[in-house]
Amino acid sequence: MLKKASVIVAAALVIAAAAPRQMVHAETANIVDTAVAAGSFKTLAKALEAADLVTTLTGPGPFTVFAPTDEAFAKLPAGTLESLLKPENKDKLRRVLTYHVVAGKVVASDVVKLQSAKAVSGDTIAVNAQSGIVRVDGARVIKTDIQASNGVIHVIDAVILPKGL
Secondary structure, three states, rough: OHHHHHHHHHHHHHHHHHHHHHHHHHHHHHHHHHHHOOOOOOHHHHHHHOOHHHHHOOOOEEEEEEEEOOHHHHHOOOOOOHHHHHHHHHHHOOOHHOOOOOEEOOOOOHHOOOOOOEEEEEEEEEEEEOOOEEEEEEEEEEEEEEOOOOOEEEEEEEOOOOOOO
């Protein structure tokens, strides 16, 4: 009986020792770090750097980011990304990227109730939820509610572009 109790106490100590580290990581990983750690947002991270938006999205927020994957960026017409990444197009790139960001933390259960959302760029993003599929400006939301210390990420399958760009 004493041996069994010792095993239970040892297991509890191991769990208790591991839990704070996991908790601290979850509380301190901001949107940019969370996206980079996911591994499928390398192009987004590169674009955020080129647009000088990393500091903004590592700030206190909260933010909701509709994050296009690397595959989503690959769907852009040939030359579009390369053009946006040029230093002389930094303002356009900033507008495109901030079009993917909404101020505040908007979780999936709230997104499905929206018809539109005001992007940080100042533009309005159309939101459509039908038959369990949510789209933002035509891009399908493929993963929701990835929590970060300063907001939430929803993964989308296309890069959305503001009108008139």
